[in-house]
Amino acid sequence: PTGDIKTDRANADFEWCIRSPALVREAGPGVFCPDDGFWNEQAVAPPTTLPEPPDPHHFRLGNHFEALVGAWAAIAPDVTPIARNVQVFAGKRTLGEFDLLLDRAGRAEHWELALKFYLAAGDPADPSRWFGPNTADRFDLKFSRMRDHQLTLSARPEAADVLGQLGVVNPAVAAMVKGRLFHPFTSFVDGNWRYPLEVNANYCRGWWIESARVVELSQLGEAFVWLPKSLWLAPIAASHHVQAMDLAGVRAHVSAPRAQPSEKFAVLDASGNETSRGFVVSPTWIERTKQQGNRDR
DSSP: OOSOHHHHHHHHHHHHHHHSOOSBSOOSTTEEOOOHHHHHTOOOOOOSSOOOOOOGGGOOHHHHHHHHHHHHHHHSTTEEEEEEEEEEEETTEEEEEEEEEEEETTEEEEEEEEEEEEEEOSOTTSGGGEEOSSTTOBHHHHHHHHHHTGGGGGGSHHHHHHHHHTTOOSOEEEEEEEEEEEEEHHHHHHTOOOOOTTBOTTOEEEEEEEGGGGGGGGGTOSEEEEOOGGGSSSOOOGGGOOOOBOHHHHHHHHHSTTOOSEEEEEEEOTTSOEEEEEEEEOHHHHHHHHHHHHHHO
16 A cells, blocks of 8 residues: 555456456457456566546546556557557448557457446346346347447448557457446355356456345445445555445435445455445345336246
């Protein structure tokens, strides 16, 4: 720890983006998915200056993640960044965007970046039963769009001119997907972790619980901290000096008038270090996942 909370947190987020396990293990034929071995070999210290999260009112977690990955590409051995967030148009219509173009060991690559958090509501082996904190986001829908649309962008004729202007021809394609999967509370506690075939077995995992069952969180610990999106990446460390609350505080937070249908918390040990994290969800959230299931039938 540096003693500077902001710096410690920025460094922790950078480390998590690079060191955490990949969320998916494959994304279609010919697509490179950097695996845990790849990330473990990335012996890079955080850069001296890291992108700071923007003002909390304008904070977009995906953008922060992309900026941190961009910071990695700028200092990683054998990697030279070419460009980030390059849009491809067909007339006035946007066809897509290259998240990151880089040269790795002499070969141009298009890296599609994704940061995802999904909760299992139903059969955990079924990708369509993993929902985002906003239930409109679903694992199967995101994965299909990434595989069939975003990762094929460089093959579109409209992309050739854009890439050519950057000196890139026929780049290799990579999918860097990070994030966490959250299991129903009882499954999490029992270690009953089932997940879709596309997921890397070493993925980061957490729990989710209905607001009516919050008292059961006492099985995990006595100190908790609410996690705004700016704290969704790295685990909480004692050096981050977060404001802890007890179980009554969690209950009050999720029953407040402005509470979201899903609210995220971490469990802390006596030293203030995180031991697990997860979501407390409302009956509304659960009902929406059931409605989606009914629509799909």
